Amino acid sequence: MKILIADDDHELSEYLATSLAAKGCQVITAADAMQAMSFSVRYHPDVILLDVEMPGGTGRNALRNLKKSEHTCNIPVVVMTGSTNPFLHGEMTELGGDGFIEKPLDADALYTVLQKISKDGLALIN
Secondary structure, eight states: OEEEEEOSOHHHHHHHHHHHHHTTOEEEEESSHHHHHHHHHHHOOSEEEEESSOSSSOHHHHHHHHHHOTTTTTSOEEEEEOOOOTTHHHHHHHTTOSEEEESSOOHHHHHHHHHHHOTTOOOOOO
């Protein structure tokens, strides 16, 4: 499974990349929303992990654009956030988010979400 991690928190991105690579995933990282859009079209990942707040445009705008583009509209997007906004989950679902996970991330919860939304039902946990 090819996963794009779009988060400006370098330490979190590295942690996720290492954890997912250990599960046999190919990982691409993007540090901002513009790079996430570009890499989504260029590498066509199986899943995108998208932070809500990033430089270069918000995750909201990135999600909206990902779901509008014919090149990326079918890629499942898991939204990641540390926000305590009680309405954010609903907002991101309305924009097309396929999954939602709160920071700090729990690895088991992330794997569960990824397994549920993966296109081909691949098990991530070896």
